[in-house]
Amino acid sequence: MIGINPQLDRNGDLRHLLTTEGLPITILQRILDTAESFAGVTEREVKKIPLLRGKSIFNLFFEPSTRTRTTFEIAAKRLSADVINLNVAVSSQTKGETLLDTVNNLSAMHADMFVVRHSQSGAAHLIAQHVGPDIHVINAGDGWHAHPTQALLDMFTIRRYKQDFRALRVAIIGDILHSRVARSQIHALATLGVPEIRVIAPKTLLPAKIERLGVHVYHNMAQGLKDIDVLMMLRLQHERMESAHLPSTEEYFKYYGLTPERLALAKSDAIVMHPGPMNRGVEIDSEVADGAQSVILPQVSFGIAVRMAVMSMLTKN
Numbered sequence: 001m002i003g004i005n006p007q008l009d010r011n012g013d014l015r016h017l018l019t020t021e022g023l024p025i026t027i028l029q030r031i032l033d034t035a036e037s038f039a040g041v042t043e044r045e046v047k048k049i050p051l052l053r054g055k056s057i058f059n060l061f062f063e064p065s066t067r068t069r070t071t072f073e074i075a076a077k078r079l080s081a082d083v084i085n086l087n088v089a090v091s092s093q094t095k096g097e098t099l100l101d102t103v104n105n106l107s108a109m110h111a112d113m114f115v116v117r118h119s120q121s122g123a124a125h126l127i128a129q130h131v132g133p134d135i136h137v138i139n140a141g142d143g144w145h146a147h148p149t150q151a152l153l154d155m156f157t158i159r160r161y162k163q164d165f166r167a168l169r170v171a172i173i174g175d176i177l178h179s180r181v182a183r184s185q186i187h188a189l190a191t192l193g194v195p196e197i198r199v200i201a202p203k204t205l206l207p208a209k210i211e212r213l214g215v216h217v218y219h220n221m222a223q224g225l226k227d228i229d230v231l232m233m234l235r236l237q238h239e240r241m242e243s244a245h246l247p248s249t250e251e252y253f254k255y256y257g258l259t260p261e262r263l264a265l266a267k268s269d270a271i272v273m274h275p276g277p278m279n280r281g282v283e284i285d286s287e288v289a290d291g292a293q294s295v296i297l298p299q300v301s302f303g304i305a306v307r308m309a310v311m312s313m314l315t316k317n
Contacts, residue, residue: 006128014313016128016137019146020188028155028191034309035156035302041078042304051317052081055112059085060102061140062118067276067300068140068150072115075307079317081112103127111135113314121145136314144180149310150275151184153303155192157295158230160302161271165192169227171266172215173200174234174256174283177207177245181275182234186213200224202256204245221255221262228266233258233274233283249282258284263293271295 005022009015014027041047057076061069069085076083086106103114113136116124121143128137141147155165162168170189176182176199189197190213199210200218211217218224225231236252246252263272272284272294280286289296 006125013316014310016124016139017148017310017314018124018128018137018139020148020151020184020191021146023148023187023191025191025193028152028188031152031306031309031313032156032159034313035152035305038305038308038312039302041308042301047078048080049078050080051312052076052079052315055079055081055315056110057081057083057113057115057311058106058111059083059140060106060114060116060118061086062099062116062123063141065117065140067303068117071300071303072138072140072149072307075304075311078304079308079311081311099123099126100130103131107131107135113138113311115140117141119143138310138314141180144178144183146184147180147275148184148188149303149307150181151188152310153299153306154181154185154232154273154275155188156302156306157273157299158271160298161295162229165189165194168194168229169196169198170194170230170232171198171200171218171224171228172232172234173221173224173258175205175236176201176210176234177205178237179234182232183213185232186215190214198224198228200256202246202252222265225262225265229270231258231263231266231270231272233272233278235275235277235279236282249279253282257282258288260285260287260291263288263291269293273299276300 007016007018059069059072073083115138116127117140123142124137124139139146139148172182172185197215198218199215200221272288274296278284278289
């Protein structure tokens with residue numbers, strides 16, 4: 001029902017982007033279609049379009065990021081928005097100001113949109129609940145919870161190379177337990193009609209009862225990669241591990257690293273994805289990362305178009 005989903009306004013349009021969970025397929029498809037229209041902008045001589053001229057977008061990154069923050073900034077600037085990057089390390093947060101106090105002060109500076117990355121799950125949701133009706137919030141990653149724009153650019157990449165989601169077998173491989181990307185990917189893939197989603201990981205890197213999300217669990221790469229169309233590798237989240245979930249990275253690569261031999265177990269036209277940054281020799285062999293089946297660099301390029309699409313839809317442009 002319209003109005004129940006906090007991401008939608010009363011007309012059923014996108015007001016915030018906080019998670020892919022519960023996002024209607026019509027919205028997901030509209031984001032992908034809109035991104036398609038922006039994909040060619042990067043190839044033009046003049047890369048700017050005036051859709052968000054006069055809008056102020058604040059990047060609130062309370063957690064380190066290079067790739068995500070940069071692509072959000074590029075996307076906003078290509079839409080002609082004014083972009084303000086908040087240096088949280090020297091902001092009032094370090095002096096004891098609360099998250100909402102920070103947001104309220106920035107709202108008073110006539111912010112139109114907040115792009116938020118935070119180490120605490122639910123931070124973007126909290127902000128979305130307290131901003132005014134004309135301010136939009138995009139979750140750029142919160143704790144272990146969600147990273148919706150990463151999942152959306154992954155969906156865009158899959159659609160570009162494979163077209164029909166309903167004919168695919170997809171495997172997500174690696175540190176599922178600590179990955180907000182994996183959760184967002186699973187929800188988006190399921191909504192778009194992927195009939196078989198597999199997760200491949202050691203037991204120590206899988207959340208309890210993950211089968212409830214409708215995925216098939218494998219602990220063995222040889223079994224899990226059979227007949228796979230799309231391989232979505234995940235980075236080992238060392239910074240989020242609270243204890244020793246693995247004996248060593250060498251041991252992990254031995255059993256779960258993607259090598260040319262393991263890639264050969266999937267379909268011959270399977271594509272290899274990774275949200276980055278990659279740990280070569282840990283999750284993925286360089287020969288695979290740089291090989292013909294890798295679409296890792298196109299993912300980065302598509303991320304700009306997808307984030308442009310989300311921003312334009314939030315502001316109804």
